[in-house]
Amino acid sequence: MPSSGKTHLPIEVAPSLSADVILPLRPSRQPLSRQTVIVIGSSTGGTEALRHVLSALPLHMPPILIAQHMPEMFTRSFATRLDSLSKLAVHEAENGEKLQDGTVYIAPGHSHLMIRPAQGVGFVTELSRGDAVNRHRPSVDVLFRSAANVAGRNAIGVLLTGMGRDGANGLLEMRQAGAYNIAQDEASCVVFGMPKEAIALGAAHEILPLQSIANRLVALASQRQASV
Template sequence: MYTVLVIDDSPSMRRILKDMVNSIDEFEVIADAMDAYDAREKIKQYEPDLVTIDINMPKMDGVTFLRNLMRLHPMPAVVVSGESVRGNDIFDDGAVGFIPKPETGESMIKFQERIKDTLLNLTFLLKRYTLKKPKPLKKPKKSTSNEIEYKVHPDEVIKSYPATFPGSRLIAIGSSTGGVESLLKVFRKLPKNLPPIVITQHIPYGFSSSFAQRLNANSEVTVHEAKEGMILENSHAYLAPGNMHLTIDKRRDGKYVTRLLDTKKVSHHKPSVDVLFRSINNSVGSSAMAVMMTGMGDDGTIAMKELYDNGAYTVAQNKESCVVFGMPAKAIEANAVKDIIHLEEIADYIIEFSKGKRRK
């Protein structure tokens, strides 16, 4: 169980956040604070695993408090504030997530979904910040079948029509829990002059832009947060936004272009690896390389099998180097993988594929 300190000057917002966070099995609000000075004492008293911080607070604004917190008592901090403060500054100051407060007339259900998605996607970071092992979930889900279950199948969002003629090479990567640091390790080793790379990482809303910039700063490859209609270029990579499905379409002139879908979650996620990989199979087919990296769950298994069957080159990260051996394991179980490789080898395999080589 991860403990949370909620910091907000509004009593009603503190109550709302407390109820919403407590509804998530892995999290419990241990205390709340009305301002930065109250929060400082509560942190000393309760030693929470995570704090949520509002920006607009009396006595000391949230950004100043965040900077002081990272300097004096570094710990995971999520900013929960108005959309107007969204930007990269809060991540540069040490925040690991951003959750915009509900706009006028917006459903509180959507706000609750943002909170849940953000916190659950940060559990891999929390494990590194706390010495406590999470307790079992309050309501464990019992599996009654060995079959993979999907709340929403990719067919409901993107239809399958596999490419039958080879096109230009393209590399697609899917990752989730543990993927942020693992992708950084891969990108640090990648040179220029590679085919375009597209990435779906399960990431909280508001964090994908900062993460794309972090990848860009640590690689010779130019990394973007994907936007609608971007033409894919060699030596460039495109990261799915934290609240949209990323897909790739092939134009009549043979160029690949990004398309963003604001639809329902697929395989429990948005963005979904299944959606990205299926679009790659539809547009690139056998000319694609798909890489399944560390992550919890089974997102990507359906579409990776489609890529495999269509002649694409598919690889999965091995158990020893995964933070969570979930998504790669499911892909392997589905016979959707040609090679199983260590994290340290992924960059080398990408480079070899870009040169027209595939290891046997």
């Protein structure tokens, strides 16, 4: 067969970086604030899964931070849509916001979302336009690692439907720091990738169908707040 004369160059694939490129793993023996926080990660199928969970939550909830894999031109309108469907106040996160009960912070599509302590006010948001982690920015692993580092046993982690493994290692780090974690079950996932990887690592305390997650979060938040 005659040669086409074309030279096929190898396709370069960017390396998949870990959360180490954004922040080191330094879990605190004691939470750096008494505040309870909920962190949620999702990807493929996550927009509808988040709508289902958030619309079922009451107003009186701890602050909720979300890393959903989504291009930056859509995250603000996504937050606005969720805000219209939820009793909670939902908005695209900005840098340095004090975490407030009854409020949901959506990671903007251009930045990693993290939690950091601030003297006298508890926890605040932190954004980073650093390298993509697991080829994603925002990355669930980055959000979860920050929760492990500063919130420890005062954090609740949730990993919803999504392709790949982003969030699996971070959920394990949270568990090792004392947090309580939920993974969505296979039957209710659009793609059982991220939760499956986390479950395989032993990162989840519970594996729940989507329709049960909101009620469980209410119960867990109530337990956490009562013990503070």
